Amino acid sequence: ETGVTQSPTHLIKTRGQQVTLRCSSQSGHNTVSWYQQALGQGPQFIFQYYREEENGRGNFPPRFSGLQFPNYSSELNVNALELDDSALYLCASSVGANYGYTFGSGTRLTVV
Amino acid sequence: AQSVTQLDSQVPVFEEAPVELRCNYSSSVSVYLFWYVQYPNQGLQLLLKYLSGSTLVKGINGFEAEFNKSQTSFHLRKPSVHISDTAEYFCAVSSNNAGNMLTFGGGTRLMVKP
Numbered sequence: 001e002t003g004v005t006q007s008p009t010h011l012i013k014t015r016g017q018q019v020t021l022r023c024s025s026q027s028g029h030n031t032v033s034w035y036q037q038a039l040g041q042g043p044q045f046i047f048q049y050y051r052e053e054e055n056g057r058g059n060f061p062p063r064f065s066g067l068q069f070p071n072y073s074s075e076l077n078v079n080a081l082e083l084d085d086s087a088l089y090l091c092a093s094s095v096g097a098n099y100g101y102t103f104g105s106g107t108r109l110t111v112v
Numbered sequence: 113a114q115s116v117t118q119l120d121s122q123v124p125v126f127e128e129a130p131v132e133l134r135c136n137y138s139s140s141v142s143v144y145l146f147w148y149v150q151y152p153n154q155g156l157q158l159l160l161k162y163l164s165g166s167t168l169v170k171g172i173n174g175f176e177a178e179f180n181k182s183q184t185s186f187h188l189r190k191p192s193v194h195i196s197d198t199a200e201y202f203c204a205v206s207s208n209n210a211g212n213m214l215t216f217g218g219g220t221r222l223m224v225k226p
Contacts, residue, residue, distance in 0.1 A: 004155075033213065042116075042202050042216035043156070056213050090155055092214075100146060101214065103156040 004104035006091050012110045018079045021107045023091030025072040032074045033101060034066060037088040049074060078109075086111045114139040114205050118217035126225050127195055133188040133220045135177075135203030145186040146204040146214065147177055156202065162186065173197070198224045 005024040013019050025032050031050050035043035045058035049068035063079040072093070078085055088108050092101035119134040137143060144163050148156040160171025167179040177188045186203060200221050204214040 006155075031212075035214075035216075040219075042204075042218045043214070045213045045215065048213055058213065092156075100158050100161045102158070103148070105153075105155040 004091055004093050004102050006089075006104035006107050008107060009105070010108045010110075012112060013081050015081055015083060015111055017081050018077065019081060019109065021076040021078075021089050021091075021109070023074045023076070023093075023104060025074065025091070025093035026102060027072060029072055029093035029095055029102070031094045031096065031101075032068055032072075033092045033094075034074075034076045035090040035092065036060070036085075037090060037106070039087070043090055046076070081111045083111050085109065114143065114207060114215045116203050116205050116215055116217035118201075118203055118220045120220050121218065122221045122223065124223045124225060125193055128192050130191050131189065131193050131197075131222065133201050133203075133222065135186045135188065135217060137184050137186065137203070137205045139184075139205060139207055141207050143205050143207045144212075145177075145179060146206070147171065147175070147186075147188050148202045148204060148216075149173075150200045150202065150219075152199075159188070159201075193222070193224045195224050195226060197222060 033048040034046040037043040048056040052068045065077045068074040088106040090106045091104045094101045115138045117136045125131045146161045147159040160169045162169045162179045170176045200219045203217045
């Protein structure tokens with residue numbers, strides 16, 4: 001198993017800019033989810049993709065969007081960055097939700 | 113809607129002492145329950161999971177948890193902790209009705225003292 005790899009590890013952006021975060025899932029993991037973890041809090045569900053289709057979304061505005069690709073990689077895009085978007089963004093993948101999710105180490109996004 | 117409450121934000125304990133981290137959940141349907149550990153500047157690592165069957169679940173690093181449906185709890189225990197267990201622990205719940213998304217508690221910081 002190669003695990004879940006996220007890039008970049010750290011990122012600093014200016015308010016109003018756009019950002020793309022990337023995730024490479026384990027081979028065969030057809031479900032990928034993205035979570036936002038603010039400092040000192042538990043992760044919050046952003047959205048989930050199954051076989052390249054979004055099949056679940058948390059309480060996040062449309063400026064948070066994503067893609068999942070056939071090679072098990074995925075992206076999280078955030079437009080019009082706000083200061084409150086500063087957080088650790090976690091990607092998680094699974095062969096099926098009941099098997100539990102494997103998390104990446106996250107991307108630390110700082111918006112200034 | 114499903115939710116998770118971790119009753120203790122911090123738990124200090126001496127090395128080699130037992131520990132229990134408490135987790136209560138709320139859901140109107142059958143749930144799957146998980147405990148994850150997060151070390152500083154890292155992602156989440158799965159400790160254990162309850163999907164069905166035996167209510168006592170054993171995980172990695174000597175941790176175990178017991179699912180109690182009547183009390184809607186899923187407390188995490190370890191009989192003897194080590195300094196290396198110092199980390200943030202998250203309880204999470206998912207269900208088929210919620211699209212299998214994970215809902216996390218706020219976390220419990222376990223601080224093991226020598």
